[in-house]
Amino acid sequence: MKALEQRSRTMISIQLNGQTRHGGCDNRTSLVDFLRHELGATGTHVGCEHGVCGACTVRVDGVAVRACMMLAAQAEGSRVDTVEGLARSAAMSDLQQAFKRRHALQCGFCTAGILMSCSDFLERLPDPTETEVREMLSGHLCRCTGYTNIVMAVLDVAASRRASAPAERKDHHA
Ligand code: FES
Ligand code: FES
Structure with missing residues (x-):
């Protein structure tokens, strides 16, 4: 005491x-x-x-x-x-939208933490392999999803950011 x-x-x-x-x-x-x-x-x-x-x-x-x-x-x-x-004003971030689209969450208990790891991961590694995504996710326990849909969501976001990057760079230098 x-x-x-x-x-x-x-x-x-x-x-x-x-x-x-x-x-x-x-x-x-x-x-x-x-x-x-x-x-x-x-x-x-x-x-x-x-x-x-x-x-x-x-x-x-x-x-x-x-x-x-x-x-x-x-x-x-x-x-x-x-x-x-993560969300800007009322709009969900691309990661959150991908999780929703790919059904990458069920109860959602693990989701906040996974989203924050993914946001750091994708900034450091914009073109990850599936193995690298799974290694990153190995630091998280999810009892519901079986992880596969989370992996697909992360790979979706990586691909769409890479696809939009050249256009953004062009705008920036215009
Ligand atoms: S609550 Fe922090 S790692 Fe589980
Ligand atoms: S969605 Fe339930 S623990 Fe991951």
């Missing part, structure tokens, strides 16, 4: 999906608990709480991380992107 009383509470601020947000945490508060309980960003889910299931995956300064394995205090001053930031 005494130890609990002695825990210090700190105010931190992060850039959550492009907005500055402040909140209090103690030394042991995980990033996922901070997001959900302090900032109300409940789109990120909590499963195993020890780095195995991937449900809690968010991006910190662009890199996919397990938010149950990172302390909130470590994220001070960082950009944190969660599933809530």
Whole structure:
């Protein structure tokens, strides 16, 4: 009890999906608990709480991380992107649309984390093989889908981004 009383509470601020947000945490508060309980960003889910299931995956300064394995205090001053930031205004992102089109989710518990891993993965590896997609997904547990439809959704997005890239470059240089 005494130890609990002695825990210090700190105010931190992060850039959550492009907005500055402040909140209090103690030394042991995980990033996922901070997001959900302090900032109300409940789109990120909590499963195993020890780095195995991937449900809690968010991006910190662009890199996919397990938010149950990172302390909130470590994220001070960082950009944190969660599933809530994927859609622009009312429109779903291409990844979200592909998941819907390919039936790549059922209960949806794993989906927020998988989407965040996929968004990091596709930026780093725009032309992945099926094997590479499956390796990336091996860090996530999904009890419903059997993964195949998720793989197809990710490959769809990679192909459509590559197809649209030359036109975008042309516009940019026009
Ligand atoms: S809740 Fe973080 S990896 Fe499972
Ligand atoms: S859709 Fe249910 S756990 Fe993945």
